[in-house]
Amino acid sequence: MxxxxxxxxxxxxxxxxxxxxxxxxxxxxxxxxxxxxxxxxxxxxxxxxxxxxxxxxxxxxxxxxxxxxxxxxxxxxWKGNPIFPEDPHERAIARFWANFIDEKCLPAIKKACFTKDDKGIEETIELLKTLEAQLNDKKFFGGDSVGLVDIVANLIGYWLGVIQEAVGVEVLTKEKFPRLYKWIEEYVSCSVIKEHLPPREKLLAFAKANYNNQ
The missing domain is CATH 3.40.30.10 (Glutaredoxin)
Incomplete structure (x- = not known):
């Protein structure tokens, strides 16, 4: 079956x-x-x-x-094409940073973008600095290939740029976050990722409509 x-x-x-x-x-x-x-x-x-x-x-x-x-x-x-690292310690680290994105970065981004609160903006910038430091000189958070943290960070790699444009707030810029920006370019250029991101203009219109309805 x-x-x-x-x-x-x-x-x-x-x-x-x-x-x-x-x-x-x-x-x-x-x-x-x-x-x-x-x-x-x-x-x-x-x-x-x-x-x-x-x-x-x-x-x-x-x-x-x-x-x-x-x-x-x-x-x-499904065992092929692993998302999590094989090594138990690296797997635990990946889980930690995935949780960091959801539990720390996401609430701060919501506060910064939807209330335009200065403290929220400052907090988001500091959190993004912490996240960027984890890249070091790696292509992806997972190393040479997309992994768990990269997939979880699509909120930052794609959605945040759209939300910033929709609401008129700027927290993630190329000048402040050169390594994150380089990662974003690599991430959205990856064929599997690129094929399954929603169209940017459609997502922008959706974000603007939702923001205006709040």
């Missing part, structure tokens, strides 16, 4: 995009089921009754929720 893989998500979600990139990276065929986030489907509420959020991966009818958990599940289930 063929495996059944479905993804409940939204085209404009950076968290959804993480999962799509991971599936494509592994060469896994899947069905994408677009969700209306203003009118959540019974399937989404049934599969993720705790958080009621996307993305949700359905593998042979079994739901897996939360993007970082889903990425780990994908890597453990």
């Amino acid at each position: 063929a495996e059944q893989v479905k993804l409940l998500g939204h085209w404009a979600s950076a968290f959804n995009c993480r999962v799509e990139i991971a599936l494509k990276w592994k060469g896994i065929e899947y069905e994408f089921i677009q969700q209306d986030l203003q009118n959540k489907s019974p399937l989404l509420l049934k599969c993720n009754p705790i958080h009621k959020k996307i993305p949700v991966l359905l593998h042979n009818g079994k739901p897996i929720c939360e993007s970082l958990v889903i990425l780990e599940y994908i890597d453990e289930t």
